[in-house]
Amino acid sequence: MTANLTQDAVVIIPGIMGSELYDTTTHKTIWGLSGVSWLLKAWTRPHGLAALHLTDDELEGKLGRIKPTQLMRHSSWTPYLQGFEPYTDLLDTVHDCVAHPAAVLEFPYDWRLPVTTNGHVLAQAARRHLTTWQQHPAHDQARRDRVDERPARLVFIAHSMGGLVTQAALDPALDSDLANDTRAVLTLGTPFYGAVKATAILNTGRGAPVPLPHQQLRSISATMPGLHALLPQYTCVINGNDIRHLTPGDVTSIGGSAELAQAAADSHRQHARVPLPGHRAVAGTNQATLQSLTIHDGVVETHQYGARQHTRGEFIRDRRGQLKFYDVKGDGTVYKESAAIGPAVTPLPLQHGAVAADRVALKAVAEILRDDEHLGPPQGAPGCGLDIPDLVEVGTPLTVTLTGVDSLAGLKGVITDVESHKSQPLKLAWGDDQIKATTTLSAPGLYRVSIRTIDTHTVTQLVLVSEPGIMQES
Template identity: 50%
Template sequence: MNSPWGGTLQNSSYPVEPGLVPAVTHDAVVIVPGIMGSELYDTKTEKVIWGLANPGWLAKAWLTRTGLKPLQLTHDELAGDNGRILARRLLQTPAWSPLLRGIEPYHKLVRTIENTVAHHDAVMTFPYDWRLPVATNAHRLAKEAREHLQRWLQHPAQAAARRQAVDERPARLVFIAHSMGGLVTQAALTLSADTDLAADTRGVMTLGTPFKGSVVAANILNTVQGGPLPLPHNRLASASATMPAVHDLLPRFLCLEDGLKVRHLSPTDVADLGGDKELFKASQEFFAALERHEMPHHRPVVGIRQDTVQSMKLINGHVYASEYCFRTDSNGALKSDAHGRPLRYRVWGDGTVHRESASLKRRTIPIFAQHGALAAGRQARLVVTDFLLEDDHLGPDQAEEGIGLNVPDYVTPAKPWDCSITGSDDPAEVTCTIAATDEDWKRPIQLESIDDGKLGSKVTVPQMGLYRVTATTDYGVTVTQLVFAGPDGDTYLDD
């Protein structure tokens, strides 16, 4: 297809009438994935250690004795020698992790953005070693984003598309960041050596970024000390205890119930629940510096109405997480009842990040989606497209009516488990299915009303593997989540 400004229009999936200027941006776009969203390659063993194209790698990673060992940080890596692992590309196939649950690949988001820029060369993906501190990856992002902008400014397609812009200004950067990628982007724009990067950025859209952390990170570290749990949960805790990034995701808001008090996590608390005290101290210092700077040109997208842990108790080294949070008034005093008992609020979230952590400001764009699928969903991709095309801030979109999806993160083949839908008690209003991600197996889930505003069903899967549950309303809202099926108990597979 010929572009109105000459040459070939690469985003040709959208028909353009002769003489009609296509809806594209002339800016440079950087896509920053979330934790576990990048493929990791071990340069010493010459093996991919996270994110193979064959879905069978998940069973080997979580259910064999040595499957996660390459992900553990060595003493050299903790000291700053990061040459062993190379992040080669964004995740190509669905992945799964205990507690974090499903992680969908980013190809739909990438394709959407490629169809909204003047040329595919305007898009840069930023795979990174998500085990490392946010600060480490932020410095690299700042350098590579600057180089990407400089290349794009010299591109003939930028010069041609620029002439169609309202003020014909040179291209600037736009960051689209999912989950932890938003923290990496925030640090790159505010704490890196490139002090002009923020000024050269037109906008930042974050999708489910835990700006204040997540109680899920405490659950991840604590499973090593918990009771009888599936093997993958204990494997993740052992690996995560060495990862600075997981400590960067620990909650930094009032979350710990201690009698009639609610307080922040302390380094001692983190050590008690199974984390590393020194890694948490370093994380606290980093975020104290980060929070002194405002995120430039920020538009947060948040997942809503999904059951999400928001607070916790720590009893004898065990984390007991709850789906309610606490609030303070304008002078920082905890909101309490007449008897001094802290008031509890349920604000939901995306299943991993509660809504109040996913934004630095009050104004958000709410979307009904689970955390790992947020960037891949149709609603988010429409919002991203609109953000890329706008010249001025027009205000956030409003979410329509929606539903929540609740499934276990780990199940056993042939054993029934509960699937529930919140936000509707009419089975005719919601269609639900379960399908294997790596083979031609798909079944409907027959829902029935089980409570006011809630639907449910018992579900079984035939064998080990990764499955996707999809719930769709008759008014167009779709929510998905990945479920991993493996053996019961502490059963290892052969390496």
Template identity: 45%
Template sequence: MREAVGSIWQPGAPRSRDVTQDAVVVVPGIMGSELVDGESGRLLWGLKPAMLRRAFSRTDGLEALQVTEAEREGKGTRVRPSALLRLPAWVPLLNGIEPYHELLTMVRDTVAWPEAVLPFPYDWRLSVEHNGRLLADAARRHLEAWTATVGATPDLRALCEDRMPQLVFVAHSMGGLVTRAALGRHGDLRADTRTVITLGTPFLGSANAALMLNGGRRSGGLSGRVLDRLQALAVTLPGVHDLLPDYRCVDEGLEVSRLTPEAVAGIGGDPDLARAAMAFQLTMRSDGSAALPGHRAVVGVAQPTVQSIRVENGLVYPQHWAFKAGEHGDLKRTVHGIPQRLDRWGDGTVYRDAASGGADRPVYLPLQHGALGKGDVALRYVHGVLTEDDGYAGPPMGPGELGLDLPDECVIAGRPWRLRITGRDSPVTVTCEIVNTETEARVAGPRLSAGENDLFATVTLLQPGLYRVQAQAAETPAVTQLLLVFEREP
């Protein structure tokens, strides 16, 4: 039998690892689960960089991921989630999706036995409500199995002499919405949950979802074709419609309105999926039981983030500002009656106010959305919450957070593109490097130049591939973002 916590004798005073007795469930974000064909086992998502480029380059490259009418009607699914994402991925408008190896490793090192951890891959194509039901059942079984293991193991029973195990959810991005759906509809599960840690969860949605549904209408060339292929997939996915903004985000000049199912149809989405998603969002918003127990929200800041949109003739234009509202939801206006605009920044995908989720004390970290489940400072915070006895306020933000801004358009091998770092106006103490994610080789160290209020560099990557761009100043945590580089067009 394996040795439990504290069972190995060592000279000197007895000492145990700092662990939690709780049962931990790790819930990834959208596109953060590998998906396979249910019959053949063929990998559909979780692709190596070369396969990922081909998927976005071919007209039918993403067709296997589209949700069918039978799947929409709940008549089974031909796709099966197999694992949490193990390779970095890139999707237009999502700024890269990091794998969950570091998060899982840290959590497994923080529990009494590895069996206390449940990774929960799910079919992110389907609705949050559907996946919430599956998560509720899986979490209940996990807690019961772990409690039985504790009861049958003397050393583990000793660890739990103050209290029995409870559930802890560690949820990245959409995973926080799935967790809220699971707990909002299952009161008995809420009572058995100690805390929920969300990492960049878009509780109020993300304006990038509207851009995904608009496709490449505003773009030409390869970028437009790639965005059109993403749109052809996204319009079939209930999961993407669940991410549409649940706040007034449509700038109409003197007014700011919410998206409606008809407006979603006008920009390229599915009105029926939008209507179902909005009805579920309303339920979550109005139901008091939807508040997450012991909620700790990690919110990305200091990254340039789309916060609102403007729609003209079916084209969606991104805007990097939000609108100020008063206590009763009325818009604050200038002396000329124009709605006040304010750049609230965010994590590059979810703007900061959309990620708080009603948490009393959000923790603000200057990280990109994908890196919130990978960055060292975020992992240290999660470890602190898992092992806490008293309240933990979170790591300090430090002075002058860095932000990273990469091109929205497709990057082509051999062609120059512009990199921007915000939060500094001098390159002194600021470093930047670009690493190939497949070989981990450093391929470039861009020379930074000072702009008016930021830093910039012109970069040319000669080979196609998936790259990780990292910027860091001496006194701040590193900021990273993934970038997929395509082959030159013939």
């Protein structure tokens, strides 16, 4: 039997913090070392991630200090953004669908930099990759095994911010023919209209004590163009009985950079007009997700609901003229309507960091590569929502809360040490009209909480467990 393999050239683009970064001046990997011990040291030491700060030269566009080396090959963790599963399963799926390993390009990039900058690099890399693959001996054989026998085109598989980088790369101003040479784009949890969680990151420590890891992320992000690129671009700031866009002045008041916010907004307006050829989107659903915010004296209050508009553009209001709010949920980071863009959308009950590793999402990847009919998720598979803290200390109870399920029947929960692979069951029970489980961990490390529902769908989230004493005053 002849294998059903694509003749196309595939480019895989990770999300923010999904690429390993190497400092060419110190000759050290500054993000992405394997091992949980490195992760704990990086986030729980005051200057553990100091090398990620952009230098004055980098802010002025003088690049080269940092070299992206490869896509993340192991589980990682970031405050607020929580855990990121490795890209190994995604890579394996793609390699199973192509005619030769040379048809696959991994595109690690310096996620600290502006989306437009990385889009420019991606456009050049994708053009070189397509040309090189079309000249490869395996390419002609792959063409002969396909019905249409056409030359290879490009297929982009992009996770999270990687979708924004892909959209920037397909701007005709960079390469007028790249979009024509692209057959399909599959985005996995891409925040096309940004994420309110980015404002919470910039506002960390305003008015409340926070753990050291969260303060470190805020410090890194304050001058990071990549984080500003994730700021919400839709109307999300509640102001009395009205709602408006986030402004550069707002960003300054909450702890970010007005200049970077304006540049990100300009980039969004420019690239939002760029169509994505053959676009299919996987959007995470059912997870509690921030969707709007209010700002009082420089302090952000986030909300798990937002306003919606009629097709004619007016916001939906009740009979008294008051704004009506809706909870459309999302993947825990990106709310559904920010990721569900395009003619074909696959909604999956997943956390953001696990979207690129889910078996149903990987099935969508295989289908789009083989150019098969995209069937979407199995019917009647709602899964559940999963809500847990992103960080706890050793000896402190960890509470897992489920949403979207109304029965204990068929539920199974486990928590697994990512490094040792040792698992222990979670005892799920009703409490405060919700299904919960509480456990206490005795050793620091990175742990994966997995919940399997009666429909056999599994939802996962990573949590970092640290030594005591990582709280610090704002």
